[in-house]
Amino acid sequence: MNAANGIVSRAHPLWLAYVLHRLSGIGLAVFLPLHFWVLAMAMTAPARLDAFLAMSGAGVAKLAEFGLVFLLAVHMFGGLRLMALEWLPWRPSQKTLAAGAAAASFLIASFFLLKAV
Amino acid sequence: MTSNFLKVTIERGAGAKNAQRVFEVPAHENQTVLDVVSWIQQCADPTLSYRFACRVGMCGSCAMMVNGVPRWTCRTHISKVLDDNAVTIGPLRNLPTIKDLVVDMDPFFDKWVAAEGMHHGGRTREHPIAPVDEKSAARIEANAGIECINCSVCYAACDTVAGNPEYLGPAALLRAWTLLNDARDEGREAILDAVSDKSGCHNCHSMGSCTAYCPNELDPMSAIAGLKRETTKSFLGRVR
Ligand code: HEM
Ligand code: SF4
Ligand code: SF4
Ligand code: FES
Numbered sequence: 001m002n003a004a005n006g007i008v009s010r011a012h013p014l015w016l017a018y019v020l021h022r023l024s025g026i027g028l029a030v031f032l033p034l035h036f037w038v039l040a041m042a043m044t045a046p047a048r049l050d051a052f053l054a055m056s057g058a059g060v061a062k063l064a065e066f067g068l069v070f071l072l073a074v075h076m077f078g079g080l081r082l083m084a085l086e087w088l089p090w091r092p093s094q095k096t097l098a099a100g101a102a103a104a105s106f107l108i109a110s111f112f113l114l115k116a117v
Numbered sequence: 118m119t120s121n122f123l124k125v126t127i128e129r130g131a132g133a134k135n136a137q138r139v140f141e142v143p144a145h146e147n148q149t150v151l152d153v154v155s156w157i158q159q160c161a162d163p164t165l166s167y168r169f170a171c172r173v174g175m176c177g178s179c180a181m182m183v184n185g186v187p188r189w190t191c192r193t194h195i196s197k198v199l200d201d202n203a204v205t206i207g208p209l210r211n212l213p214t215i216k217d218l219v220v221d222m223d224p225f226f227d228k229w230v231a232a233e234g235m236h237h238g239g240r241t242r243e244h245p246i247a248p249v250d251e252k253s254a255a256r257i258e259a260n261a262g263i264e265c266i267n268c269s270v271c272y273a274a275c276d277t278v279a280g281n282p283e284y285l286g287p288a289a290l291l292r293a294w295t296l297l298n299d300a301r302d303e304g305r306e307a308i309l310d311a312v313s314d315k316s317g318c319h320n321c322h323s324m325g326s327c328t329a330y331c332p333n334e335l336d337p338m339s340a341i342a343g344l345k346r347e348t349t350k351s352f353l354g355r356v357r
Contacts, residue, residue, distance in 0.1 A: 009185035010274070014325030014338075082323055086342040 021078035027071045035068055123199065125153055127165065128207035129217045137205075138162070150190035150198065151179055154206060154218065167218040174332065177268035181218050182207040187273035189266075189332040210273040211286075225269045228285045233311040234292035237304025247301040255298040262295035262340055264333050271327035271337050283316040287327035287337030290318050294340035297347065313348040321345075 041049035055061060090098065122141045129136045140157050151169055158165040169179040174192040181190050183198050183206055190206075198204055212220040229235075240247065250256055271287040272278055278286045293312050296302045312318045318341045327337040 010276070010326055012325065012329045014323065014329070015276075018322050018324035085323055086345055089339075089343065089346070 017078060017081065020074060021082070024071045024075040024078065028068075028075055031064075031068050031071065035065075122202075123153065123195065124203035125157065126203070126205040127154075127157065127218070128205070129165070144195075148195045150181070150183055150188065150193045150195055150204070150206065153195055153204070154181075154190065165218070166216045175266060177266035180209050180268045180270050180273065182210055182273065187270040187330055189268055189270060192332060209269055211275070211278045212269065212273070220269075222269060224282075225272055225286070225288070226267070228289040229267075229292055231311065231316070232285045232289035232293045233304055233308040234289050234296065236296070237302050237307060239303035249300050253300075255300065258340075258343065259295050259298040262291050262335055262337075265291060265295075265335055266333060268332065271331050271335075274326035274330040276324060276326065277320050277322060281316075281320060284320045285312065285316050285318075287321075287341065290321075290344055291335065291337040291340040294343050297344070309348050309351050312344050313352070318344040318348060 038049070038052060041052065052061070084098075085095075121144055123144050125140045125142050126137050127140065129138055140161050142153050142156050142161075145152075151172065154165070154167050155169075158167065167179075167181070169191060170176040171178075172191045174189055177189070179190045180187055182188075183190065183193065184200060184204055186198075187209060188198070195204065206218065208214045208218050209220045212222065212225060215221050265288060267288065269288065271291075275284075275287055278284050290312060293308050297305060297308050302308075321338070321341045323338055323342065325338045328335070328339070331337065
């Protein structure tokens with residue numbers, strides 16, 4: 001092992017949040033052009049779009065669109081988190097409270113989501 | 118203690134990457150990482166180079182990478198870092214290695230100066246001493262940062278420094294923030310200019326490794342967020 005290059009040793013929550021934000025940002029940048037290209041077919045090639053939409057009801061395409069929404073959600077909350085962290089001068093105790101509140105609301109939201117599906 | 122000996126791997130040699138040497142070091146009840154390195158230099162290999170001075174966490178000269186984490190070795194008990202009775206020790210990350218465990222701290226200190234991390238006095242000995250209100254919000258911010266010992270642990274922990282060698286880094290920016298909040302310092306314009314250019318505070322991604330590893334439990338990440346706010350406010354003020 002190289003003592004200077006332990007990635008695992010840097011894996012604290014804020015660093016993980018940073019990596020998640022970067023990966024989701026890159027994912028979005030790769031994914032969005034594809035997404036818009038498909039939507040643009042409505043203007044350029046409606047028949048192809050209809051064929052694609054028929055196919056997208058199931059399987060891979062649905063998963064991919066879920067991925068896009070998921071990436072956007074992850075990236076948006078990551079970005080809002082950063083902006084709140086940097087632009088509002090929190091005290092450390094307030095940070096803990098805010099993180100706890102976010103975690104609690106996330107749990108409750110997931111619970112309702114699970115009930116809905 | 119499970120064994121009477123510790124397996125200590127030391128990364129040696131500038132340039133010769135990963136030139137590792139393994140030493141068997143007698144284990145003791147009370148032993149810091151620096152004690153272990155000193156034992157190797159005194160009893161096993163006198164050619165090993167390393168740096169320390171105070172041994173009590175004051176001078177900031179003994180920082181090294183210990184199992185991939187930057188640490189002040191004189192205040193780190195070996196039992197805290199042992200992994201299966203073994204430990205790997207290397208020179209501090211993000212700085213050029215001079216020899217063995219000794220790194221060149223010049224880039225680190227140069228950046229303190231580049232960030233205007235020096236006192237900007239406006240008074241002479243004829244003037245009365247500037248009043249300091251211990252309870253003011255600015256003084257509380259300043260006090261939070263003054264215990265920095267220049268150890269470069271935060272600088273070694275920062276991935277943004279690793280990716281952009283020009284970036285001033287957490288310690289220099291923390292000092293800039295401290296001075297910005299010091300009622301006796303009159304260099305506000307100079308500091309804000311210095312920390313807002315392309316090597317400045319807006320490079321920081323708030324990943325928080327600096328704050329997570331600072332041995333004095335200082336918070337460079339939040340100080341840098343403060344600089345982001347102040348530089349932006351001053352920028353908007355100039356545009357208006
Ligand atoms: C939904 C609203 C969005 C918000 C609130 C948001 C917020 C942010 C913020 C605050 C950063 C800076 C992160 C840092 O300093 O480390 C960032 C970086 C980034 N964003 Fe977004 N963003 C949004 C949408 C998008 C979209 C749609 C894309 C895809 C094209 C995208 C791609 C990226 C990339 C590639 C980065 C660089 C990541 C990094 O520096 O680590 N973002 N975003
Ligand atoms: S918070 Fe900023 S200065 Fe601290 S480790 Fe992360 S990028 Fe570097
Ligand atoms: S801020 Fe902390 S880690 Fe960084 S140089 Fe100062 S004392 Fe060391
Ligand atoms: S030897 Fe001075 S801080 Fe460790």
